[in-house]
Amino acid sequence: MKIKSRALALVAMVGVATTFGCNNFLTGDKLSNNPNLPTSATADQLFIGVQVATMADWEAYPLNLLPTWVDQIAGVNRQWANYADYASGTDNVTSDGTWIATYGPGGLADLRRAEDEATASGNLKEVGQLKVLEALFMGTAADLFGDVPYDSALTAEPKFDAQADVYTHVQATLDTAITDLAGAGAGGAVDFFFASDFSKWTAMAHTLKARYFMHTAENSDLSYDNTKLNSVLTETASGILDPSGDFATQHTSNNLEANLFYEFLIGSRAGDVEPSQLHISLLQSLNDNNLLASLYSSPYLGSTAGISAGSHVSSFLVNATTQMIIVGNYENTLLSAEAHYRLGATGPAGTELQAEHAAYGEPGAVPIVGGANGLLVTIINEKFARGFLNPEVYFDYLRTCVPNIPLPANIANAFTAVPARFNYGFTEEITNTKTPSDPIANANWPKHATSPSGVACFGQKDRVGG
């Protein structure tokens, strides 16, 4: 009897073990699936994601190092004093963020996912919107890095395309975008930038085409390719013709929806950057008084790279809802003016410069600086002044040596000039065997450019990684 009861109990224990060890113990809802995240996304959801990523990329580090490098804003404190002096921020770890943002989530990877879904659902207008952003991302990548993957991007180990080929591909993408924007569909469900006004997307595409024609128009012998300059004129004619069509970041004063540069200024990095003396003086000399008054407080005095000028320095007036123009009417007009100038049509060039000035509500006329090519210098200066925090100011400087930027007083030992490009991102370098060693210049970078007055400037001398 005793033995029997024990045997029964043993059986019971085995039963307990068997019951607990049920077959599906290791699988099930919160075990086989992540209960916190969705497994798929629609084209519209991804389009929203990419739009926010675009705003974040263009308003924040590391892209805003570029205006710091050319002293459009003055890094004066803590790490930003060192960025301004090129003592840090020029390595491949810094550029990694931009590289990943270009290709990864929020960048090309999601753009292509969304394009595929929108194509499948027949929403060509949305495909067009997405392709305009794709061109912006990839064109900027070519501007920053030179040769970059594009044709085979999003494959396991993409090859690097020549910078010139990337620009060609970007032009083709923009052509397709323009076609798609005229096609079927309702576009992305949420369009923060243009509220589903597809004509504005189309105009932006044309301005971007003009931008990249200009970026590739310089010949190695300092002359410009007239065909491309004429293409600039053609595209700008269909480009952003009014400031209301500016492609600019869109913010609210709500928390987590504010301009990131504003958050940088007032948040934990208060005092790291100050208004730049160079930028203020340019705005003043160009008579861009409305812009001056909207960006800075009186008295209009700024600092220089690495060194604060003291307590009398102006304040930034950037606020939570300030829009940062990524592609604007001013750029469209001034690209046309530059093309006209280089084609010898100084009359239209001067007219367009003044028209741009007026279009943004600036009273009076832009004074033209003296000296050789004074009008061209003024056009590029105006673009530099107007393009607050826009990476184009840096790309234009590399191309033209305008404006005349003083070297930082405490420039880092490793430099004798403005850093000439971003190095390839660290992660790409260690994973993609096809990554070229960081070149001094790629095919379409100006190799021997001088300033418009014929004097070599330091922008081309020391390219990072060269």
Next chain:
Amino acid sequence: MKFRVLSVAALLALVAAPRMALAQGEALLTGKVTSVAGSPVEGAQVFLDKMAIGTQTKTDGSYRFTVPAARASGQAALLTVRLQGFKPKSVTITLSPGTINTDFSLESQAVVLQQLVITGEGTITTNEKLGVTVNNVGAEDIAKSNEPNLTEALAGKAPNVAITSESGDPGSSVNIQIRGIKSFSGDGQPLFVVDGVPVDNQSINVQGQFAGNAEQGTVAPNRISDINPNDVESVTILKGSAAAAIYGARAAQGVVLITTKSGKAGKTEYSLHSSYSFDKVTAGYPLQRTYGQGNNGFLADNGVLNTGLPSDTDAFSSSHSWGQPLAAGTVTYDHFGEMFETGHVSDNNLSVSGGDDRRSFFLSGGINNNNGFVEGPNDSYKRSTVRLKASQLIGENLKVGGNLSYIDTRGSFIQRGDNTSGIMLGGLRTPPEWNNLDFIASNGQYRSYRFQSPSTLSATTGRGYDDPFFIVANAPAKENLSRVLGNIDVNWEPFEWLKIQETAGADYYTDQRLEGLPLGNATSPSGQVIRADYNNYILDHNLTAIASHTFSPWFSGTFTLGQNLNSTDFHQIYDLGSTLIAPLPLVISNTISTNPNDNETLVHRESYFGQATADLWDQLFLTGALRNDGFSTFGANDRRHYFPKASAAWTFTKAIAGLTKSIDFAKVRVAYGETGREPLPYSTLSNFGVGTFIEYGGDASGILRTIYQGQAGLIGPLAIGSDSLRPERTREYEGGLDFGLFKGFMDAGISYYDSKTTDVIFQAPTPPSSGSTSIIKNAATITNKGWEITTNFHPIKSQNLTWDFGAVWGRNRNLVTSLSGSSDISVGSQAILSTFARVGFPTGSFAGHDFVRCGRGLVVGTDNIDADVCQGHPNGALYIAQNGFPVIDEANLRIVGSAQPDWTGSLHTTVGFLKHWEASALLDIKHGGQMYDGTRGALYVYGTHKDTDIRGQTFVFGPAANGVRGFHGDPAVAGPGAGTPVIIDQNWFEGDGGAFSDNVTDFIEDAGYTKLREVSLGYTFTQPWVSRSLGLSSVQLRVAGRNLVTWTHYAGLDPESQLGGATLVGGFDWFNNPQTRSFVVTVGLNR
């Protein structure tokens, strides 16, 4: 206090039960235990096997206990005597009513051999049979440490068990790392098992949990600190895979088995232990008090506010102290010392325990109240615990028991670390002439040195860096945790040869946090509140059957089979409220916008295990075991995995005649085992998610999310999961020798191990141009090889004087040997310093830039310096540019150091004299291992470090030249500017000479130390008057010190610092809070 102690003593006397007379039918067992030499043996356990009834011998060696009539029916029973240092002895008696007198004479035996060792999952053996290295830490050692955190109490107790405290803050976590790093992810902590149930030991830093910034915010306790050390009977550390394989895929970093105290049969015992501690910071910090606020030698307030709003009319003052020399008579402040006071910890524990032949109980309660050493409020940690452990014998073969603990902790923490609201960061950057205590301006506004004259319109303007006194008083960071730990045990012996054990356990806690930053703070100027709730729920079922059989006089064995099921559910809700509506209260509902997040991870584990042991000729002991794990975290394509182990121990002194004359015993052992580590939950999956983009400063509101303007956006995954993910696997060989000499004079153990961890999981970087940055896969290999020595000497064992001393020593060599083609993998991700896995270097090595030096094939400008300027100069010579300064090598990220020590060890001694006195000390040594002293590097930038007193003076880099003093300590220099005198000033310290440049090497320092970890002197009153006057059996008094002295070359506060807490990789100091030294007084009353 005096009144209180006496009152409690009186209370104990009242509740103590009077001695009972022998009742009808009972058996009274009496006798005397002596040594072979005839001296009485005190404290020996005398008990009846199988009946769980017994007592301990008294001072005169006598014992006396009763067996109830119902259980004394004339049957044969085995009466056993056991005490460390003696061979156990058993005699068979006939258990009949009446008095049964049995005397014992015990032979001496090496202390260690017969000690019982818990080996996990219900298995148990003796030291002699153990084929692997296991370290035990007993209750007495834990008590002597005076540490409220049980993990910290293990410091210096076992070789290659590295214990590092986060800081001296109340409630700070303690990192434990056993035999080196074996993974690239997770926190690297071992599995903790309390009374057979795996329990949680996470350290949840609120900032780290969601924003990934464990170096910011406040300290966070590791949850083992919830366990009251006074409740712990012993801690057993299963270090290597050969020991820990029985825990399979959870044991790669070792297993720590905690056994709590149980009641013992015999009279009811009462114990009250109280201690009081005085804590002071261990060191000062060198700050300059010569130069004032400003830049470039000017007394300037040279910043501006950026927003230009009407409220922002007040200028920022310079963040630096590169101003003019302070005028004679200028009042300056000790910005480090003024922040700290003497902290106090009180610890009170009361326990009642006892039992009889059929039941036992242990009831305890404890309150540990730690008022920290930071000047001001909001710096405390209070732990209250109650616990009941009880068992009941049902019939003759079934024993049921339960163990239930309730823990309540209330923490109040201080902002610290890489944090503009951190007290060390703001405090040490303050110019010497600024009075941080005067942080309220005349208009009532909060002010700081960077924002000195706030107007009434500046309430929501950030103060640059927060004033430490303001933040301590106004930025509460609270924790409120309730935890229940418990298990129910059923032990059933249906047959003589079979034991079945079922343990069903649970560990549940809810941990509520609230961190507030008031208006105007530097981190989030419009105010911020973080509310976080963490719920962890572990359910564990463990069923084990152990069969034992003696096949012949020379062959016996056991066979164990078991099943384990575990469910671990962790759920967190986190809400970040921004922009306060009213200045107070600091609660989420008083903020304008909130950013809630929640996250849950559920893991199920199903395991089966078996173990067989064979004891041959009482000298050869073999063990083999196999575990099969199936975890929900494994890839669905590769769900179940085996983890074997095998070991042999041979006490060869029993085989070789004549050896035992001077050798008490000697044992060789060899072992092999495999353990694993599971992938992090959901690593097998790729999901879309809400994108978060953070601006440079990382301000809580400086974020854009793809939930934007009320619209829902998603982005794809950065890391791609893999459905074939396997557990990481550690294979370890271990061998060693244990021996004792000269009749207990000394014993020692030496071990060598060689472990290889393969299939290490990491996010293998993929080209970002492929669309993601990594794929999660099993792809790396890490090796850990090391030696361990433990030795104890017992030179004096006389009646009035005993003296023991010993040492432990451990060396571990950790190397990453393969990354499957990847180069540098980020390990121990944090913002302060890059820490990498790179093939050929220790895991988590520091990566950074060095200056250009000879012999590295470097190019400066167009010059290949090795060919052009380094001829005739040694490799490593510092390259000096034309201007007389060195140049940072921006192109190469070099491995510049590692936190992993060359070796660790400790020396300990205990002296007992006149039976009542006991003195002990523990010296804890860490040799080698480095720390990134970013605090010094940052204070160079700010011009407040004492070293910056040399500003304006002329030096040459390298050795002195032409009568000019050398600078930077380089023995050799080369280059066009070598020997060129330069002025060392703000440009150098703020630029390449400071931590905000890419210069890392200048701040890598040797972080080795020798610490007088513990020293104590105690007296135990056991004289007759104690019983007569106080009604107590003994009274203990002890004075002790902890961390009294630290010898180190480290230039920062303390080489023991682990910013970020219990993390895989340590070794960075960025304004971490200091450590403390403690003086402790303890009173113990026992009855």
